[in-house]
Amino acid sequence: MNLSWLPPFRFLSLFALNLGFVLSVSAQTVLPVETQNNAMVLQVDAKKNLSMIYLGRKLEHSQEYTSIASQYKQSADYTGLLNSAYTPSGSRNLVEPAITVTHADGNNSLDLRYIRSSLKKLDEQVSLLTVVLKDKVYNFEVTLYYKSYFKEDVIEQWCTIRQQEKGNVTLHKFASANLHLRGGSYWLNQYHGDWAKEMQPEESRLTHGIKTLDSKLGTRANLFQPSVFMVSLNKPATEDEGEVLFGGLEWSGNFRTDLEIDNQDNLRIISGINNYASAYTLKPGEELRTPAFLYTLSTQGKGKASRNLQQWARNYKLLDGKGTRLTLLNNWEATYFDFNENKLAGLLKDTKKLGVDLFLLDDGWFGNKYPRNGDVAGLGDWQENKKKLPNGITSLVKEARENGVKFGIWIEPEMVNPKSELYDKHPDWVVKQPERDEYYFRNQLVLDLTNPKVQDFVFGIVDGLFTKNPELAYIKWDCNAVIYNAHSATLKDQSHFYVDYVQGLYKVLQRIRAKYPTVPMMLCSGGGGRIDYGALQYFTEFWPSDNTDPLERIFMQWEYSYFYPAIASSNHVTDWGKQPIKFRTDVAMMGKLGFDIVVSHLPESDLKFCQEAIQQYNAVKSIIWQGDQYRLANPRESVVASMLYLTEDKSTGVIFNYLVNYRYDENSKQPVLLKGLDAAKQYKITEINLYPGTKSTIDGAKQYTGDFLMKIGFNPDVNASRTSVVLKLEEVK
Structure with a gap:
């Protein structure tokens, strides 16, 4: 030069x-x-x-x-x-x-x-x-x-x-x-x-x-x-x-x-x-x-x-951003706080039956003097509840292994209920002003992570679970309270509190990752309350919202995706919303798939669909997780929402399409313009994730150039009887 x-x-x-x-x-x-x-x-x-x-x-x-x-x-x-x-x-x-x-x-x-x-x-x-x-x-x-x-x-x-x-x-x-x-x-x-x-x-x-x-x-x-x-x-x-x-x-x-x-x-x-x-x-x-x-x-x-x-x-x-993720079944909406070993044993069998990788035990498994039978007590007392789980977490981990699935668990280690043994023993560990009445957010207070002893305690919660249960495969880390009456009993300069609290949290997470570098952990905070890249370097995924209505999630996941990749978004199929199981599952597939349903209550055809959808998801999840994401039709501007995930070599993609306006005769009247394709390549488009007994209206044998698909587009044929359509795009060589 x-x-x-x-x-x-x-x-x-x-x-x-x-x-x-x-x-x-x-x-x-x-x-x-x-x-x-x-x-x-x-x-x-x-x-x-x-x-x-x-x-x-x-x-x-x-x-x-x-x-x-x-x-x-x-x-x-x-x-x-x-x-x-x-x-x-x-x-x-x-x-x-x-x-x-x-x-x-x-x-x-x-x-x-x-x-x-x-x-x-x-x-x-x-x-x-x-x-x-x-x-x-x-x-x-x-x-x-x-x-x-x-x-x-x-x-x-x-x-x-x-x-x-x-x-x-x-x-x-x-x-x-x-x-x-x-x-x-x-x-x-x-x-x-x-x-x-x-x-x-x-x-x-x-x-x-x-x-x-x-x-x-x-x-x-x-x-x-x-x-x-x-x-x-x-x-x-x-x-x-x-x-x-x-x-x-x-x-x-x-x-x-x-x-x-x-x-x-x-x-x-x-x-x-x-x-x-x-x-x-x-x-x-x-x-x-x-x-x-x-x-x-x-x-x-x-x-x-x-x-x-x-x-x-x-x-x-993002922690393990190029890696893989576990599909799961969560018990929360199936049982809430009301469960025992027998119920969980049935859910573990359902986990295998459904075809996902892991069973996640949510809130309610701990507390004895103050049993965790609701959100008013027990938080901070991380001993297995002897009435619900007389044989402890260890027996559940073993049961999961015998069913050919992994086992994960929910914790909320930064928080405490005033009605807990931890609060009784260590009121000085709690964030509160000594001269003010306590004021609760969701019946709980925050532990003082500026205090090194509290940092040791929180690390010990995670470390203790893994020490007793080395096969534990997943942590859901929740954080449901905000800080009222900010004050530390041990901090010399109270104006350092808000900064030192977060630094204390990071110190705990650094210790956890130093000892358990690869264990998947979900960042949950009453939904989307703590989603940022300061935290996500310690977590494999985040929980966008407790609102799992799939129609609402289309809009939320759309906005989150501007800043965070699909592999980081935990999306669960639940009973929220009135949409059919196919619609709910399709929406959840646009990220890291999970289920929070009563499998035994599913009609046979719904169960079959879920089982087949999980297999289909496993076949295309790498495209969703690692592909380039193109927003094709904005749900705030159209009756149809459409999203494309495309491999780097532009050879394979997955397109999710949804009807988001249910007024009379609304449908995908016009073709959806695709993006990011190679104009010179030939592609075919087939419909996947079909509900059992239904046939696609898409001609999967027809071929199109990338030029045609980006200038004229493709109509997914979304309408009131086809509210959710998932398409696979493949290069024809």
Whole structure:
């Protein structure tokens, strides 16, 4: 490659960066973080201010990044900090800061300047840019980290904050990321919800001022407001068109994201741990590491951004993201709290009969002095209930093995009922204000995970189960309470509580994974209350919602899929909703399949369908879990919902189609346009997952080019008598 035409000094600076260090021999140093399609570009000026000068499509010639700023003729930046890469407060800044401090001498100002940077290639696809900033006067340092994933167009950003002053320094705000985007207008797609109605999308145009997305719940922090969001530039992005940024914080506690349009009409995004009631004190020599904020940018609409994140999650973040998953039968809706060994023995036989891999024993198996016969007592007392299970969990694990299936169990180890032996013995282990009345969420309180003794106790719950039952094959980890009256009996600085609680949780999960690295665990939190990549690195899957009505789940799973891959979504067939068993099963197959039904109550034809559907699912699940996902027909915009999962080589796919509007004579009147295919390939489409005794209306012998299917489309023939249609797409060679 001929590089002789490049300006020598600028080339030297950029080339040195790619070798892993920066050599600045001009007035400005440019630090580009490039992925396959995008670039996030930092610039150091002559006064050592670090700014973000660009976030967008990658330029062919990297030396041209220095010319970007001159093309904008906007109003004056009186501060010189509007596009700061990490905006400090208290000096000349006039907008929302990323960091606010009080120094050891009481000074509230901060002036961070560039010191050095380095770029390290972690492997062929992943690089880490490290940039050190330091206050001009105080011995106070912030190190910014930008971890880029080349193929997936994803960047993770976080920082460490360290001080070496002569006394304690208080952090009043300590964000993970500070982005700066330029556009004509900005459209925010955020989410809201509550129990059983998670992930409700809401899109609006951002106006001047600050829009804040946040949570102050402590645990199950995503209950009302998930931390994930989308921002479209210039116009609302569609599935396949428009420039859109997806973002989310990898943190399982209180979060805060500020979106501010400044006086230059640019958008600033600042995201991190919520500083609400969380001023954090650093002693000399101490440092705080913030959680990662992840983002991906797409210029081809929301579908491309979602495939970026899904691929990134499977490759790098989700536990065992490239592995397999267990299908299961859960006893919850079959028995609730009312069961014994005989009932469970029958359900274990049903597990084998149904054809799934594992039986999951849900809530209600523990507690003796305060039996867990409802949600008002027993939580925290993790001994088998002798009346229900006189021979303990061990006998059930053995029974499962003899039936040729695996055994899993439900726990909620972070919580406690006031009516429990644990509460009687250790009231100091409970999160509560000593001078306030206790206030309960679902008849329970939260254990204080800032306390190392409580961390040992929670780890011991899991470790004890596996020590006694080495063949235990699955954990469902629930978390149903939020934090009221936040206070720790042992924590010296109560303003550290919300941060230290989550760090304590992660310490427990790290210990569990160090000892039991491969055991599948479901992340459950009253449904979708704790779904984020901070937690999902320890879990193989998550529970989207306690609402398992399949019609509702189509909408929820649609929205979750923008940020999380199908292999991570636990979807169960239950008795919620009025749809037939086929509809319920088809919807649950769009992820990790499970059942929560009374198998013995199924009509013979329904049982036969389920058995055959599980076999069919096992044949195509790798396509669903690892394939590229294309949303074909949006249930909020059409009477039909349609979703395609397609293998990377574009040879095989599975298409799920549902009628979501049951008004008179509604059906798939028009063909559904397919996406992602090879235009030159020939395909055939056959219907699978048919109910026993029914025949398909689809001509499986007919062939189509990818070009035809993407331009004209294919009609799945969805109507009132065919409300759910699953199709298999195969290349004809």
